[in-house]
Amino acid sequence: xxxxxxxxxxxxxxxxxxxxxxxxxxxxxxxxxxxxxxxxxxxxxxxxxxxxxxxxxxxxxxxxxxxxxxxxxxxxxxxxxxxxxxxxxxxxxxxxxxxxxxxxxxxxxxxxxxxxxxxxxxxxxxxxxxxxxxxxxxxxxxxxxxxxxxxxxxxxxxxxxxxxxxxxxxxxxxxxxxxxxxxxxxxxxxxxxxxxxxxxxxxxxxxxxxxxxxxxxxxxxxxxxxxxxxxxxxxxxxxxxxxxxxxxxxxxxxxxxxxxxxxxxxxxxxxxxxxxxxxxxxxxxxxxxxxxxxxxxxxxxxxxxxxxxxxxxxxxxxxxxxxxxxxxxxxxxxxxxxxxxxxxxxxxxxxxxxxxxxxxxxxxxxxxxxxxxxxxxxxxxxxxxxxxxxxxxxxxxxxxxxxxxxxxxxxxxxxxxxxxxxx
Amino acid sequence: xxxxxxxxxxxxxxxxxxxxxxxxxxxxxxxxxxxxxxxxxxxxxxxxxxxxxxxxxxxxxxxxxxxxxxxxxxxxxxxxxxxxxxxxxxxxxxxxxxxxxxxxxxxxxxxxxxxxxxxxxxxxxxxxxxxxxxxxxxxxxxxxxxxxxxxxxxxxxxxxxxxxxxxxxxxxxxx
Ligand code: HEM
Ligand code: FES
Numbered sequence: 001x002x003x004x005x006x007x008x009x010x011x012x013x014x015x016x017x018x019x020x021x022x023x024x025x026x027x028x029x030x031x032x033x034x035x036x037x038x039x040x041x042x043x044x045x046x047x048x049x050x051x052x053x054x055x056x057x058x059x060x061x062x063x064x065x066x067x068x069x070x071x072x073x074x075x076x077x078x079x080x081x082x083x084x085x086x087x088x089x090x091x092x093x094x095x096x097x098x099x100x101x102x103x104x105x106x107x108x109x110x111x112x113x114x115x116x117x118x119x120x121x122x123x124x125x126x127x128x129x130x131x132x133x134x135x136x137x138x139x140x141x142x143x144x145x146x147x148x149x150x151x152x153x154x155x156x157x158x159x160x161x162x163x164x165x166x167x168x169x170x171x172x173x174x175x176x177x178x179x180x181x182x183x184x185x186x187x188x189x190x191x192x193x194x195x196x197x198x199x200x201x202x203x204x205x206x207x208x209x210x211x212x213x214x215x216x217x218x219x220x221x222x223x224x225x226x227x228x229x230x231x232x233x234x235x236x237x238x239x240x241x242x243x244x245x246x247x248x249x250x251x252x253x254x255x256x257x258x259x260x261x262x263x264x265x266x267x268x269x270x271x272x273x274x275x276x277x278x279x280x281x282x283x284x285x286x287x288x289x290x291x292x293x294x295x296x297x298x299x300x301x302x303x304x305x306x307x308x309x310x311x312x313x314x315x316x317x318x319x320x321x322x323x324x325x326x327x328x329x330x331x332x333x334x335x336x337x338x339x340x341x342x343x344x345x346x347x348x349x350x351x352x353x354x355x356x357x358x359x360x361x362x363x364x365x366x367x368x369x370x371x372x373x374x375x376x377x378x379x380x381x382x383x384x385x386x387x388x389x390x391x392x393x394x395x396x397x398x399x400x401x402x403x404x405x406x407x408x409x410x411x412x413x414x415x416x417x418x419x420x421x422x423x
Numbered sequence: 424x425x426x427x428x429x430x431x432x433x434x435x436x437x438x439x440x441x442x443x444x445x446x447x448x449x450x451x452x453x454x455x456x457x458x459x460x461x462x463x464x465x466x467x468x469x470x471x472x473x474x475x476x477x478x479x480x481x482x483x484x485x486x487x488x489x490x491x492x493x494x495x496x497x498x499x500x501x502x503x504x505x506x507x508x509x510x511x512x513x514x515x516x517x518x519x520x521x522x523x524x525x526x527x528x529x530x531x532x533x534x535x536x537x538x539x540x541x542x543x544x545x546x547x548x549x550x551x552x553x554x555x556x557x558x559x560x561x562x563x564x565x566x567x568x569x570x571x572x573x574x575x576x577x578x579x580x581x582x583x584x585x586x587x588x589x590x591x592x593x594x595x596x597x598x
Binding site for chain 2: 156159160161162163164166177178179180181182183184185186188192278279280281283284285299301302303304305307359360361
C-alpha cells in the first residue's frame, strides 16, 4: 500500500542485497504488509494449499524420476521397483499419486469458490483466465503422469484420450499419429509423455506467478464481493493470513496423511496394477476421478465429433463466464436466483462425476444426458439471470458489514453473512 | 505516422518496407526452426519400416478367431461360419451408418480380416458379442455386425480393413 518505502532494515547485509536486488521489499509487499480484506473465510485457504501441492508434486516427482525408466518394457517394473525396493519409494510414489488427487480437490474447491463469490468478474477476468489455464495444464500433466506406470489403465486411458483428436475432420488421423509417434500408443508415446510430464509443472509454476501478479493488482475478492474502499477494510497478510493459511495446511495435512497411510489405493484403479497389454482392453475403463464429469459429458453425446466438442466446450466455457454473467453484483450472498443455480450446478457436477464412473448403459445414459444439458444450461442462463434478478442490498463497506455482524445486532443481511463467515 | 517519420527527413514507405522485410524474414526463420521441432514427433523411420506381417491361416477352425499384432494394434482374423456370412450379406445398405458391402470387406467370404480397434476412441472390441452378434466395444457401447460394420453406438465408422494379399491358400500378408 505505502509503496516500496515501507520496507526498512538496519542489517547491513540485507541493505547491501536490497540495494542491488530489492527482493526483501518484494517479499514484504507480497506476503507481509500485503493488504488483505479482513473478512475472508476458509474457502480462501485453497490458493495457498494449491501452491503447496504444486511444490509437493514437483519435489516427489523429481525424486521419482531418479528411479523411474520411461521405456515400454521397463516402466511398469521400474514403478514396482520404486514401490518395493527403493528406500521410502512406496511413500514417495503414494505421495505423488495421491498428491495429484489432493491437488485437484483443492483446485476444484478453489474454482467453485470463485464461482460462488463472483471472483471472475471485472477487474479479475485475466486472473480467472490464468486460473483456467493452470487447470488445463494440470489436466494435461496429470493425464500424462497417469500413463507413466504403464499399467492397463495407463495404456487404455492414453489410447482413448489421444483418440479424442481423431474426431477432428480430415486431419484427425494425422494428428493422432503425430501425438503417438507411431501407429498406436507405444514406446515413443511413453517417452514423450515422460518428457512433457516433467516439463509442464514448471510451466504451471510460471503461470501461477502471473496468476499471483494479477491477484496482487486488484487484491483478493471477499465473501461480500464488494471492493476494498480503504485501509479500514483490510488487515496485513502477515501475521493474520499466514497463520490462518498455516492452520488450514495443518487440517489439510491430516486429511492427506489419512489418505496416504490408510487408503493409498482408494482413488486408484486395481487394473493399473496389470501391465499394459495393447491387445486387450479392460472391460470397464474409467479415468481418474478428477476427469469423470468431463468424461460423462463426452459419453453423453452419441456422436463422436459432437461428444468431443461438448467435452472441450464444457471446459472452455469457463473462459467466457465473466461475460456470460451480466450481473454487476459479485457475491452469491446477495443474488438469490444465482445462489440457487450455483448449488444446482454444483450438485450437477457431482452427479456427472458419478455417471462418468458408471458403465454407459440404461438409466446412466439418460442421467448423463440430462446432467450434460443442465451443465450448459447453467452457463447459458446467466445472461438472463443478471437481467431479471433483483439482488439484495449490498453493505456500504467490508468494515461496516464486519462490525455489524460482530456487534450482535444487525440486518438480515448481516445475520446471513455471519452464519457463512463461520463456515 | 507519416508526420513523425516524414519529419526527420526519411522516406516512410522505405522504412515500412524495411520493417516488413526484416519481420518477414524473421518469421520465415522462426518457422524453419519450429518445423523440425514439430515433425520430430511424427512416426520415425524404424517405426514406419515395421509395417507388414505374414500370417498362416491353416490352424484356424471354422467359427474361430485369432488376434495378431500389427503395427502395435490388434488385427482380428475370423474364420466365419456360413450363417455369419449370410447375415452380413443380407443387410440392406440403408441400415448401415457407414455403408459398405460385405463383399467389399472380405476378399474371401470365409476370412474376415480387420483392425481390431474401435473407430470411436480406440478400444479393442470383444468378439461374438453385442446386439448384432459381431463385435461389441465395452468402452462406450458400440455394436458391430458379423462383417465388422458399425450398427449402433458412438463409433462413426466400420472396423477398418487393412491392406492384405493372399500369398497362397493358407498364407496372408497384412500391410
Ligand atoms: C502438476 C504437478 C504434477 C501432477 C498433478 C502429477 C501427477 C502425476 C500422476 C497422477 C501420476 C501417476 C501416479 C500413479 O498412479 O502411479 C504421476 C506419475 C509420475 N510423475 Fe508426476 N505429477 C506432477 C509433477 C511431476 C514432476 C514435476 C515430476 C518430475 C519428474 C513428476 C514425475 C513423475 C514420475 C516419474 C511418475 C511415474 C511414477 C509413478 O507412476 O508414480 N511428476 N504424476
Ligand atoms: S472406444 Fe469403442 S465405443 Fe468408445
